[in-house]
Amino acid sequence: MMQLTQFSNTSALNDAFASRLVSILQQAIAERGEAYLVVSGGKTPQALFNTLSQVDLAWDKVTVLLADDRWLDAHQTDSNERLVKATLLQNNAKAARFISLYANVASAFDGVAQVLPRITPLPTFDAVILGMGEDGHTASLFPCSEQIKHGLADNAPAVLAVQPQTAPYQRMSLSLPRLLNSRNIFLHLVGSNKLAVLNKAMAEQDVLAMPIRAFLHHPVAQVTVMYTEN
Numbered sequence: 001m002m003q004l005t006q007f008s009n010t011s012a013l014n015d016a017f018a019s020r021l022v023s024i025l026q027q028a029i030a031e032r033g034e035a036y037l038v039v040s041g042g043k044t045p046q047a048l049f050n051t052l053s054q055v056d057l058a059w060d061k062v063t064v065l066l067a068d069d070r071w072l073d074a075h076q077t078d079s080n081e082r083l084v085k086a087t088l089l090q091n092n093a094k095a096a097r098f099i100s101l102y103a104n105v106a107s108a109f110d111g112v113a114q115v116l117p118r119i120t121p122l123p124t125f126d127a128v129i130l131g132m133g134e135d136g137h138t139a140s141l142f143p144c145s146e147q148i149k150h151g152l153a154d155n156a157p158a159v160l161a162v163q164p165q166t167a168p169y170q171r172m173s174l175s176l177p178r179l180l181n182s183r184n185i186f187l188h189l190v191g192s193n194k195l196a197v198l199n200k201a202m203a204e205q206d207v208l209a210m211p212i213r214a215f216l217h218h219p220v221a222q223v224t225v226m227y228t229e230n
């Protein structure tokens, strides 16, 4: 199920989104003593990360991880880990714990053995922030990849290695069931081209053609779309 929340500009969206996330994380800390926040890389969330990094929160009780990363060491420009460390894990949020999806081996496929034990034991997440590509991928669940059925399967492991055919780098991605195991799921979209992709995803059901549909059409999960045109 999908609920669309529309904002008049990026800063209104980021302010509202940051306060919503803060109340979710605060409630988690109050109830369970810790909070788990899953974020996406790419261009869309960068300004949100900056806003979020400055909020007043018991960040030392928050664990941050990525929905997916490119198989690059954390010093390389296109690494999502680099991005999160440079934008989100700054200011107050520097105190948060970060769990990496990377290991220093040549291939993501070889890295699964090291990354899986970091993610499998984690409890239900408090918030997952997804992004979406113009081909309908989310996290690194790419429609073009050989691994897509594996990543969308009900019994998929928490993480899997993915080789996209239409995007650079091997990826490490959380699977559909691991991402769905969250108290709150958001989809963060900026720009009318992303709204057009969302509308296309809503219009039909084929999840292998557009993996984001597995979230949007899920019979139980509620996906809150945070959207602004610019």
Ligand SMILES: O=C(O)[C@H](O)[C@@H](O)[C@H](O)[C@H](O)COP(=O)(O)O
Residues within 6 Å of the ligand: 040, 041, 042, 043, 044, 045, 067, 068, 069, 070, 080, 130, 131, 132, 133, 137, 138, 139, 140
């Ligand atoms: O590693 C990644 O690239 C992401 O996590 C990916 O799923 C991203 O969210 C979308 O591709 C949207 O990317 P943009 O925000 O750059 O449009």
